Amino acid sequence: MATSSYYVPESSRLPIFTSIGLICIAAGAAGMINHISSGTEGWAFPHFVFFTGALIVAAVLYNWFGMVIKESMGGLYSQQMDRSFRWGMGWFIFSEVMFFAAFFGALFYVRQWAGPWLGGSGDKGVSHMLWPDFIYQWPMFNNPAGADLPGPNAIIDPWHIPLLNTILLISSSVTITFAHHALRTMQRGRVIFWLAFTVILGAVFVYYQILEYVEAYRDLGLTLASGIYGSTFFMLTGFHGAHVTIGAIILFVMWIRIVKGHFTPDQHFGFEAAAWYWHFVDMVWIGLFFFVYII
Amino acid sequence: MTTTTAAHDDHGHHGPAKGIMRWILTTNHKDIGTMYLWFSFIMLLTGGVMALIIRAELFQPGMQLIEPEFFNQMTTMHGLIMVFGAIMPAFVGLANWMVPMMVGAPDMALPRMNNLSFWILPFAFGMLLLTLFSEAGAPNFGWTFYAPLSTTYAPSSVTYFIFGVHLMGISSIMGAINIVATILNMRAPGMTYMKMPLFVWTWFITAYLLIAVMPVLAGVVTMMLMDIHFGTSFFNAAGGGDPVLFQHLFWFFGHPEVYIMILPAFGIVSHIIPTFSRKPLFGYSSMVYATASIAFLSFIVWAHHMFTVGLPLVTELFFMYATMVIAIPTGVKVFNWVSTMFQGSLTFETPMLFAIAFVILFTIGGFSGLMLAIAPADFQYHDTYFVVAHFHYVLVPGALFAIIAGVYFWLPKWCGNYYDEFLGKLHFWLSFIGVNITFFPMHFIGLAGMPRRIPDYALQFADFNAVASVGAFIFGFSQLLFLYIVIKTIRSGKQATPEVWEGADGLEWTLPSPAPYHSFSEPPQVK
Numbered sequence: 001m002a003t004s005s006y007y008v009p010e011s012s013r014l015p016i017f018t019s020i021g022l023i024c025i026a027a028g029a030a031g032m033i034n035h036i037s038s039g040t041e042g043w044a045f046p047h048f049v050f051f052t053g054a055l056i057v058a059a060v061l062y063n064w065f066g067m068v069i070k071e072s073m074g075g076l077y078s079q080q081m082d083r084s085f086r087w088g089m090g091w092f093i094f095s096e097v098m099f100f101a102a103f104f105g106a107l108f109y110v111r112q113w114a115g116p117w118l119g120g121s122g123d124k125g126v127s128h129m130l131w132p133d134f135i136y137q138w139p140m141f142n143n144p145a146g147a148d149l150p151g152p153n154a155i156i157d158p159w160h161i162p163l164l165n166t167i168l169l170i171s172s173s174v175t176i177t178f179a180h181h182a183l184r185t186m187q188r189g190r191v192i193f194w195l196a197f198t199v200i201l202g203a204v205f206v207y208y209q210i211l212e213y214v215e216a217y218r219d220l221g222l223t224l225a226s227g228i229y230g231s232t233f234f235m236l237t238g239f240h241g242a243h244v245t246i247g248a249i250i251l252f253v254m255w256i257r258i259v260k261g262h263f264t265p266d267q268h269f270g271f272e273a274a275a276w277y278w279h280f281v282d283m284v285w286i287g288l289f290f291f292v293y294i295i
Numbered sequence: 296m297t298t299t300t301a302a303h304d305d306h307g308h309h310g311p312a313k314g315i316m317r318w319i320l321t322t323n324h325k326d327i328g329t330m331y332l333w334f335s336f337i338m339l340l341t342g343g344v345m346a347l348i349i350r351a352e353l354f355q356p357g358m359q360l361i362e363p364e365f366f367n368q369m370t371t372m373h374g375l376i377m378v379f380g381a382i383m384p385a386f387v388g389l390a391n392w393m394v395p396m397m398v399g400a401p402d403m404a405l406p407r408m409n410n411l412s413f414w415i416l417p418f419a420f421g422m423l424l425l426t427l428f429s430e431a432g433a434p435n436f437g438w439t440f441y442a443p444l445s446t447t448y449a450p451s452s453v454t455y456f457i458f459g460v461h462l463m464g465i466s467s468i469m470g471a472i473n474i475v476a477t478i479l480n481m482r483a484p485g486m487t488y489m490k491m492p493l494f495v496w497t498w499f500i501t502a503y504l505l506i507a508v509m510p511v512l513a514g515v516v517t518m519m520l521m522d523i524h525f526g527t528s529f530f531n532a533a534g535g536g537d538p539v540l541f542q543h544l545f546w547f548f549g550h551p552e553v554y555i556m557i558l559p560a561f562g563i564v565s566h567i568i569p570t571f572s573r574k575p576l577f578g579y580s581s582m583v584y585a586t587a588s589i590a591f592l593s594f595i596v597w598a599h600h601m602f603t604v605g606l607p608l609v610t611e612l613f614f615m616y617a618t619m620v621i622a623i624p625t626g627v628k629v630f631n632w633v634s635t636m637f638q639g640s641l642t643f644e645t646p647m648l649f650a651i652a653f654v655i656l657f658t659i660g661g662f663s664g665l666m667l668a669i670a671p672a673d674f675q676y677h678d679t680y681f682v683v684a685h686f687h688y689v690l691v692p693g694a695l696f697a698i699i700a701g702v703y704f705w706l707p708k709w710c711g712n713y714y715d716e717f718l719g720k721l722h723f724w725l726s727f728i729g730v731n732i733t734f735f736p737m738h739f740i741g742l743a744g745m746p747r748r749i750p751d752y753a754l755q756f757a758d759f760n761a762v763a764s765v766g767a768f769i770f771g772f773s774q775l776l777f778l779y780i781v782i783k784t785i786r787s788g789k790q791a792t793p794e795v796w797e798g799a800d801g802l803e804w805t806l807p808s809p810a811p812y813h814s815f816s817e818p819p820q821v822k
Binding site for chain 2: 006008009010011012013014015016018019020022023026027029031032034036037038064080083084087088091092094095096098099101102103105106109110113114115117118122127130131140143144145147148151215223224225226227228229230231232234235267
């Protein structure tokens with residue numbers, strides 16, 4: 001049992017800078033999007049606000065994590081503190097699960113209820129009266145208002161890039177476990193190798209995902225604006241891709257820290273948290289592969 | 296729990312820094328709690344002014360003071376500010392102050408993140424309020440922002456609103472994770488789960504609700520953003536989406552959200568009533584289980600807000616019965632509070648008055664909720680002033696009275712002085728009378744058919760509307776008395792003992808009054 005004290009940090013400049021950075025990002029993004037939607041070209045004031053905010057947040061993240069690493073290396077964190085981090089990371093991942101649940105929920109709702117009702121099935125299918133010619137099918141190649149809002153010409157074949165990406169991500173979950181195992185048994189070279197391998201697998205995944213998007217937009221007519229199929233497809237895979245990117249960056253930082261020798265076989269929660277996050281991203285992908293691509 | 300000695304870091308002599316930077320840079324749970332409470336009070340007055348603008352316009356039929364467009368902005372901003380700016384931050388402020396003291400911790404588990412959770416809020420609400428002065432005007436689609444009113448037909452300020460909601464969500468999730476980590480990890484040795492004070496228990500469960508549903512709100516506003524600006528069809532039937540999908544997602548967030556605003560209130564009242572009855576709380580464990588049951592049920596009742604949108608019959612029935620089941624754990628709670636008072640040595644100091652008013656008036660709001668839960672009857676009540684009466688009864692004499700009761704109850708612990716009991720009671724009676732004059736007549740005009748969110752109304756509703764408006768001004772201005780009492784107490788007043796109240800029980804009352812800057816540097820032993 002730990003006997004050291006619980007570390008209560010001194011007052012800090014970092015949170016207030018984070019708040020300022022976040023409000024700049026939020027207000028800047030809102031202004032920027034409104035600016036784009038109003039059809040005006042070029043840069044305007046909101047762009048500067050947004051990028052200033054992004055720079056502030058990037059600088060804060062660098063310094064904040066740097067400070068936490070320094071405190072951790074300085075031995076300020078007791079086992080009790082370590083548990084606070086574990087609970088915090090665990091429940092943060094749960095909140096991410098719920099964020100994806102909203103989008104999966106939208107997909108299930110449309111496929112199970114809203115779509116069939118628009119197509120005239122069910123005793124509440126009055127929405128069929130809006131577009132009497134509409135026949136529901138999934139994938140929705142013909143939208144209810146097909147003339148004004150054309151659906152996609154084709155969809156992504158799950159057995160090419162998506163299958164490859166599934167194999168890549170599942171492999172990366174295995175390789176990160178190899179890395180973790182090596183870390184616990186003090187095999188430094190193997191940790192560095194397997195973690196680097198994991199990051200590369202993640203990067204290759206993102207590369208293929210970009211190729212897939214290019215194909216969708218250029219060849220298949222599958223876009224954000226091609227009705228509910230495109231909406232759910234791009235929002236689910238897009239947020240997932242963003243999470244893979246973030247996860248790969250986190251793992252890369254962990255790789256640097258391992259090269260610098262920050263972790264010991266007993267104390268490496270930073271690495272574990274990154275691994276938890278990576279497994280979460282992997283699980284979301286398996287859900288996506290089944291519910292978005294295959295079924 | 297470990298035998299960890301929970302002193303804060305090496306040099307133990309320092310107190311708060313001086314000047315404004317103390318508040319901006321602080322990592323101290325009491326400083327942050329204080330800022331949350333003052334922020335929420337400012338938001339209460341801001342949202343209150345908007346409510347008074349609404350009631351002034353509705354004093355008489357016909358349009359007299361403001362344009363209908365501005366009226367819509369006022370109802371929207373009033374709701375958003377009161378829910379996200381006044382009630383929720385007030386409870387987080389109380390949690391910040393009290394949870395570490397109640398569990399015997401030196402501070403919150405993650406103090407720097409605690410500062411960040413707070414300081415996001417003033418910026419986010421500043422941005423939201425600034426939209427009032429924009430060319431397009433503030434959001435005007437109601438605090439529930441139903442699509443397509445909030446997408447296809449929204450003013451351009453909706454984009455700022457969406458990013459504002461994201462910021463509030465980030466703040467709430469971080470705050471909730473901090474509270475969960477504190478409660479799971481920072482309890483004093485010997486404080487098992489079933490020995491935790493009820494305010495800690497109710498906040499523990501509330502924090503889980505927040506972590507579970509705030510991301511869903513983030514998801515739904517993201518879909519709005521994409522629908523408005525990037526051509527997606529989530530809420531657009533022409534592209535195969537469904538506006539009703541918005542309502543499902545919103546209320547999947549929204550129903551747990553209303554319990555987020557009442558469960559901590561249950562906790563506060565469960566501290567005050569035993570103290571002034573000089574008896575232990577009746578049925579502690581049933582209180583815990585009832586709270587957990589309410590939280591669980593809150594996830595499976597959301598569609599009772601949507602009975603009239605054309606749900607399948609079986610859906611209507613499921614959500615009707617599931618909603619009615621909530622009356623059972625809630626009834627357990629009311630029974631326990633009344634039983635705690637039964638044969639107690641009751642005294643009626645201001646916190647107790649507010650707590651008793653809470654029990655009675657919240658029960659009225661609960662019963663009108665039960666009426667609304669009946670699907671066939673709800674077709675009559677839907678979108679009328681009856682709904683307005685219902686949720687104001689659970690939020691104003693419910694959540695807000697509990698917050699005010701908590702402030703009176705804990706104020707001597709916070710600043711070391713007793714408040715002026717006469718003024719406190721005066722504040723109570725003015726509030727109690729004002730609140731009932733405001734909201735009780737709304738039941739009648741609602742049942743008679745007056746729709747909510749309209750700036751003008753038919754002549755037969757005139758009398759009760761005038762009465763409600765008078766009540767609103769009494770209630771609104773009596774909160775200035777509250778402000779005066781709190782400031783007066785901070786500056787002077789009779790010196791408070793550590794125990795503060797004769798019947799008080801719990802770790803927080805073992806600390807001196809005012810509580811030291813760092814709560815428990817050595818964790819107390821709980822038997």
